[in-house]
Amino acid sequence: MTWMDPREVFLRNLHPAFYSTCNNLHCTWDSFECIGLHGQDAENAFKVRLSIRTALGDKAYAWDANEEYLFKAMVAFSMRKVPNRETTEISHVLLCNVTQRVSFWFVVTDPSRNHTLPAVEVQSAIRMNRNRINNAFFLNDQTLEFLRIPSTLAPPTDPSVPIWIIIFGVIFCIVLVATMLLIISGIRQHRRKNKGPSEMEDSEDKCENVITIENGIPCDPLDMKGGHINDAFVTEDERLTPL
Amino acid sequence: MEKTRPLWATPLQFVFACISYAVGLGNVWRFPYLCQMYGGGSFLVPYIIMLVVEGMPLLYLELAVGQRMRQGSIGAWRTVSPYLSGVGVASVVVSFFLCMYYNVVNAWAFWYLFHSFQDPLPWSVCPLNGNRTGYIEECEKASSTQYFWYRKTLNISPSIQESGAVQWEPALCLILAWLVVYLCILRGTESTGRVVYFTALLPYCVLIIYLVRGLTLHGATNGLAYMFTPKGSPMLSPLAFQMEQLANPKAWINAATQIFFSLGLGFGSLIAFASYNEPSNNCQKHAIIVSIINSSTSIFASIVTFSIYGFKATFNYESCLNKVILLLTNSFDLEDGFLTANNLEQVKDYLASAYPSKYSEVFPQIKNCSLETELETAVQGTGLAFIVYTEAIKNMEVSQLWSVLYFFMLLLLGIGSMLGNTAAILTPLTDSKVISSYLPKEAISGLVCLANCAIGMLFTMEAGSYWFDIFNDYAATLSLLLIVLAETVAVCYLYGLSRFESDLKAMTGRALNWYWKAMWGGVSPLLIISLFIFYLSDYISTGTLRYQAWDAAQGQLVTKDYPPHALAVIGLLVAASTMCIPLGALGTLITRRLKRGDTAPVA
Numbered sequence: 001m002t003w004m005d006p007r008e009v010f011l012r013n014l015h016p017a018f019y020s021t022c023n024n025l026h027c028t029w030d031s032f033e034c035i036g037l038h039g040q041d042a043e044n045a046f047k048v049r050l051s052i053r054t055a056l057g058d059k060a061y062a063w064d065a066n067e068e069y070l071f072k073a074m075v076a077f078s079m080r081k082v083p084n085r086e087t088t089e090i091s092h093v094l095l096c097n098v099t100q101r102v103s104f105w106f107v108v109t110d111p112s113r114n115h116t117l118p119a120v121e122v123q124s125a126i127r128m129n130r131n132r133i134n135n136a137f138f139l140n141d142q143t144l145e146f147l148r149i150p151s152t153l154a155p156p157t158d159p160s161v162p163i164w165i166i167i168f169g170v171i172f173c174i175v176l177v178a179t180m181l182l183i184i185s186g187i188r189q190h191r192r193k194n195k196g197p198s199e200m201e202d203s204e205d206k207c208e209n210v211i212t213i214e215n216g217i218p219c220d221p222l223d224m225k226g227g228h229i230n231d232a233f234v235t236e237d238e239r240l241t242p243l
Numbered sequence: 244m245e246k247t248r249p250l251w252a253t254p255l256q257f258v259f260a261c262i263s264y265a266v267g268l269g270n271v272w273r274f275p276y277l278c279q280m281y282g283g284g285s286f287l288v289p290y291i292i293m294l295v296v297e298g299m300p301l302l303y304l305e306l307a308v309g310q311r312m313r314q315g316s317i318g319a320w321r322t323v324s325p326y327l328s329g330v331g332v333a334s335v336v337v338s339f340f341l342c343m344y345y346n347v348v349n350a351w352a353f354w355y356l357f358h359s360f361q362d363p364l365p366w367s368v369c370p371l372n373g374n375r376t377g378y379i380e381e382c383e384k385a386s387s388t389q390y391f392w393y394r395k396t397l398n399i400s401p402s403i404q405e406s407g408a409v410q411w412e413p414a415l416c417l418i419l420a421w422l423v424v425y426l427c428i429l430r431g432t433e434s435t436g437r438v439v440y441f442t443a444l445l446p447y448c449v450l451i452i453y454l455v456r457g458l459t460l461h462g463a464t465n466g467l468a469y470m471f472t473p474k475g476s477p478m479l480s481p482l483a484f485q486m487e488q489l490a491n492p493k494a495w496i497n498a499a500t501q502i503f504f505s506l507g508l509g510f511g512s513l514i515a516f517a518s519y520n521e522p523s524n525n526c527q528k529h530a531i532i533v534s535i536i537n538s539s540t541s542i543f544a545s546i547v548t549f550s551i552y553g554f555k556a557t558f559n560y561e562s563c564l565n566k567v568i569l570l571l572t573n574s575f576d577l578e579d580g581f582l583t584a585n586n587l588e589q590v591k592d593y594l595a596s597a598y599p600s601k602y603s604e605v606f607p608q609i610k611n612c613s614l615e616t617e618l619e620t621a622v623q624g625t626g627l628a629f630i631v632y633t634e635a636i637k638n639m640e641v642s643q644l645w646s647v648l649y650f651f652m653l654l655l656l657g658i659g660s661m662l663g664n665t666a667a668i669l670t671p672l673t674d675s676k677v678i679s680s681y682l683p684k685e686a687i688s689g690l691v692c693l694a695n696c697a698i699g700m701l702f703t704m705e706a707g708s709y710w711f712d713i714f715n716d717y718a719a720t721l722s723l724l725l726i727v728l729a730e731t732v733a734v735c736y737l738y739g740l741s742r743f744e745s746d747l748k749a750m751t752g753r754a755l756n757w758y759w760k761a762m763w764g765g766v767s768p769l770l771i772i773s774l775f776i777f778y779l780s781d782y783i784s785t786g787t788l789r790y791q792a793w794d795a796a797q798g799q800l801v802t803k804d805y806p807p808h809a810l811a812v813i814g815l816l817v818a819a820s821t822m823c824i825p826l827g828a829l830g831t832l833i834t835r836r837l838k839r840g841d842t843a844p845v846a
Contacts, residue, residue, distance in 0.1 A: 049573065053580035060580075099576040150376055164357035172419050179426045186430065186685055 044116040046126075047147040049103040055143040063102045067137075068095055071106075074133045078125040079108055085121070087111060123149050248313060249432045251519050256436040258529050259443040260516050261306075264663030265506050265537045266446065267656050268348060268628070274505070275470075275545035275552075276623030277497050282488030284471040287542070289489070289498035294538050297770050298502040300762035301727060303530035304734060305508060309517025310526050311746050315670030316511030319518070320730075324737045325835075329827015330729045331671065334511035336820045337722050338667035341510065342695045344714040345664060346424065347702040349657040350416035351629065352650050354396055357416075359646035366391035367637035384798025388634045393793045396629070400705040402792050404806055407705025414703045421696040424661045428669065428688050432519050435662055442659030447540075449652035450547060456645065457550035466553020469618045470545065496777055499770060505537060509723040509730070512663035515670035522750045527759075548627075555635040556617035563612035574605045624715070625708075628653060665691065709790060709809075717813045721778060722820035728771045729824055735764050788813070 048071075053060045061067070072093040079088040088108065098104040108117045126133070126149050134140055141151040251257045278286050312319035317331030358365050369382035369390060377383070382390040393399045400407045427438040457463055472485070488494050507513065517526060561584070568582045575594060582590055591609075595602045622631050636645050668691055673684050682690075702711050734743055740763065744755045782788075788810065791800040805813070 051579045100578040101572065101576040102579065103576055152375060163361050164354075167357045167360055168353075168415065168419065172422070175419065175422050175426055179422060179429065182426065182429050182434070183685055186683075190683065 044119045044122065045105045045107040046119070046122065046149060047103060047105050049101060049145040049147065050137070050139065051143040051145075052102065052137075052139070055139050063098070068098070068104075070136060071095070074129075074136055075106060075108060075126070078129040078133065079117070079122070081128065082121055082125045085117070085125075119148075127152065249519060250521060251432055252436050254520070254524055254529070256432075256439060257516060257520055257524070258532060259439040260435065260662070261513065261529065261533045262536055263439045263443040263656075263659030264512055264516070265533060266443070266540045267505075267507075267660035268653065269501075269505050270537070270541040271544045271548070271653070271656065272625075272627045273623055274501060274541040275548040276627065277501055278470060278545050278549075281491065281494040281497060282485040283469070285485035285488050286494060286498065289495045290502070290538070293495070293498045293502045294534060296762065297499055297767055298506055298534045298538070299531055300759055300767050301503075301508050301731070302506055302513065302534050303527055303759060304731065304763055305513040306517040306526040306530050307743075307747055308730070308734060309514035310520045310522065310524060311743075311750055312514075313518050313522070315518060315672075315674045316514045316667065317671040318674050319514055320733065323733050325831045326828040327729070327733050327737070327824075328831060329824040330726060330733065331511065332827055333722060333726050333820045333823035334509060334514075335668055335671055336823055337719055337726070338510045338512065338664050339695075340714060340718040340816060340820070342661070342664045342668065342691075343698050344702060344711055344718070345657070346420045346661055346695065347413075347417060347699055347707070347711060348625070349420040349423075349654060349661065350413055350699075350703070351396060351625070352653040352657060353416040353419055354413060355629065355633070356647065356650040356654065359643055359650060362643065364633075364637050364642055364646060365395070366633050367642070381795050381798055384796075386634065388630050388637070389798070391633075392629050394795070397708045398705050399708055399793045401794060402803055403706050403709040403790065403809055405706060409700055410703050410705065410707075413707075414700055417699050417703055418696060420658075421692050421699070423658060424665060425688060425692045427658065427662055428665050429685055431669075431673075431684055435666070438662065439659065442655050442662065446652045446655045446659075449648050449655075450540075450543060452648060453547050453645075453652075454543070454550075456639070457547050457554070460550060460554040460639070462557025463550035463553045465557055465614060466549040466551070466618065467546070469553065470549040496774065499774055501541075502538070503727075503771075503774070504719070504723070505541065506534060507660070507663060509726040510664065510719075511667035511671070515666040516663065518670060523752065525751055525753070527751075527753065527756075551632060551635045552618065555631065555638070556614060558635075558638050559617050560612055560614045563610055567609055567612065570605065570608060574601070625711075709792070712790060713805075713809060713813060714816070718816045718820075721775070721817050724771055724775045724778065725821050725824065728768060728775070731763060731768050731771070735768075740764060 050063065052063065069090070072090045072095065075093045076088050076090045079085045079092075089111075092109045092111065092113070093106060094109065095104050095106045108122055109115065110117060126146055130141065130151055134144055137144055251260070308319055308323070312322050314322065315331070316334040317328060320327040320331040366388045369378035369387045371377070372379050379390070381394060385393070396413065398407070398410050426434075428435055458467075472482075520526065564584050564587065568584075568587065571577065571590070571594065572579065572582055575598070577590075620631075632649060633646070636642050636649060639645050665688070669684075669688055672687050672691070673679050678687065701707060704710075734740070740760060744760070748754055788805050789802050790805060792803045793799075794801045
């Protein structure tokens with residue numbers, strides 16, 4: 001059985017999350033100090049996970065001490081916005097156990113550096129300023145994760161009138177108008193047809209009155225509507241005989 | 244003065260009308276499924292054989308009958324033999340059932356079309372729950388596309404017994420769909436003849452655009468390879484699997500069924516369309532053209548569908564892999580970007596050996612991602628059109644454009660088929676002297692549309708989708724087989740094949756090829772009888788009929804039994820149309836006996 005430092009054993013049993021950070025990366029006395037500082041207030045520490053390469057691809061920057069400084073500055077900035085915490089300095093924000101992932105734990109202490117600020121305050125501060133923290137690192141809610149700090153999901157933009165009703169209304173009106181037009185023109189055509197045959201019948205009756213009948217057989221009535229020239233016998237050209 | 248029968252302005256209008264009627268939603272959402280189930284490329288063999296042996300002859304028969312008799316289905320079959328007026332009535336009844344439920348699909352297509360003009364597409368993201376900390380549970384368990392279909396579109400109830408209320412949104416879309424159909428059929432062949440140019444040609448434009456887009460999608464080749472060489476069982480090589488499928492009788496039966504229903508035989512629509520032809524029209528050529536175009540469209544549409552399948556499956560497979568990679572990266576605090584799809588297996592092995600206890604904790608959450616399982620999800624029907632396709636569309640760039648194009652094409656296909664369905668009902672009604680003397684044709688069409696719309700509201704209720712499935716599966720299947728069998732037997736044996744042959748020769752001036760006579764007289768009736776026997780035995784052997792119900796709590800479909808009243812409706816549907824045939828014959832027999840009794844010479 002391998003010998004384990006009793007402090008390590010105590011801390012592992014205290015907070016199960018420490019198991020992951022101390023497992024594959026050997027915990028040094030520095031990190032123990034960091035952990036020791038908030039060993040009593042294990043709940044006030046939050047784990048942060050960044051996926052820089054997933055977010056930025058080729059434009060990914062390396063995570064170094066300067067980036068950590070920026071992160072501490074953003075956290076301090078968020079805390080300064082909380083009433084009663086306007087005096088939070090960058091040095092009050094402690095980072096530890098930075099892994100290759102990139103992931104680390106952070107905790108915010110009070111000015112006396114003896115106690116850690118309660119988790120609820122840190123949570124609400126981070127939630128309020130999440131957008132600015134994300135933008136500082138060119139990341140979003142999915143690529144810069146604060147475990148145990150849920151992000152407020154953006155509400156969907158609901159227009160006052162759903163768009164589909166507008167389009168439905170437009171198409172419905174067009175189809176209705178077209179149908180009405182067709183029906184009305186159909187009724188008009190119908191009426192014209194009804195008038196038409198009745199007019200034809202009147203003129204035929206007039207013609208019939210003039211039909212001469214011989215031996216009970218009606219002669220073909222002369223076309224009263226005007227003489228038709230029988231083209232077989234008379235053409236303009238043949239009036240004058242050609243030379 | 245007798246009113247002349249309205250005619251198609253050009254024979255091209257007639258061909259387009261037949262094409263837009265025959266090429267419908269079934270070509271898009273049923274054929275690819277059958278291809279996948281029965282061996283991919285090898286399914287084409289029984290399909291083409293059935294086309295030549297069954298599809299073309301029966302299509303030619305219906306067109307020839309319509310063109311010769313120059314009346315709708317009721318009048319046409321009454322002319323063939325007075326005892327067969329029941330066949331025409333059965334066709335009209337089946338068409339009526341079809342009209343009732345088919346337009347509901349157009350209503351759903353309108354709904355999706357109107358919702359395609361939003362960014363992001365409403366079915367691409369899950370809506371947030373009450374306190375905005377996460378997504379709605381039903382959407383999390385299922386997927387966003389399924390949630391949008393089952394909850395937002397249908398608002399489906401857990402079972403067919405709970406009918407729920409009429410949903411006003413689909414109801415509005417249904418009213419619009421019927422209004423559009425009414426607009427197209429208002430003036431009879433005059434208006435229908437112009438509309439079919441669009442409904443026949445535009446879907447092909449959209450299909451070609453989708454073909455180009457589909458083939459250039461990432462992962463499309465996976466789908467196409469799967470279509471032509473399905474994996475089947477791991478024991479057999481793909482070629483052996485396809486050969487085995489050829490010997491499977493189910494493949495042949497499904498090919499025959501697909502050809503039969505895809506052409507829309509037996510509804511009376513083809514007879515109605517052909518009755519508006521010039522008597523000298525060469526309907527043999529048109530029958531061959533229409534059936535070939537119908538089948539080629541099916542094959543073309545399935546190429547598009549399989550490339551979309553491939554894209555969707557590849558996308559889901561890669562998402563699954565990315566989730567596994569993220570899980571491992573987070574659990575072991577590995578460097579971001581270190582794990583890729585290529586070294587995943589090696590790293591997993593390394594982690595399992597280096598940190599066994601930690602790995603065993605994480606192991607249950609690691610999913611086994613497989614491209615084959617993604618491809619094997621075979622879907623047909625409304626599920627394919629409204630869930631699978633929308634899932635693929637939401638991942639494409641400029642997804643609004645593709646969505647609008649796709650649902651516009653579905654609408655064109657659906658309305659094109661509706662034109663034929665309504666023509667099957669309206670032509671016999673307008674032919675009948677009694678009805679057309681009282682009402683003009685616009686009023687008859689309006690009344691038919693109104694009646695269908697009112698009854699169609701039943702399908703917009705919460706349990707409406709279940710009733711839709713009942714109508715889709717049972718309203719037309721058995722009855723159509725009987726009707727077409729009666730038609731073929733009537734023409735060949737009651738009217739007389741030689742008499743029909745001389746009629747056609749007098750009409751078109753061309754002699755009837757021996758091939759058609761052989762098919763009509765022998766092969767096709769035998770095929771239909773065997774299909775009929777197969778279906779009956781299938782129904783009987785299945786025992787209780789079951790359906791798929793959506794379980795909101797689990798976020799997936801569950802199988803349930805139909806309650807007695809649903810079974811009664813199924814029985815009524817089948818009986819209502821099939822009983823018309825014997826009842827019609829019986830009715831004529833009785834009226835003839837009575838007439839003979841009246842005119843008996845007084846001794």
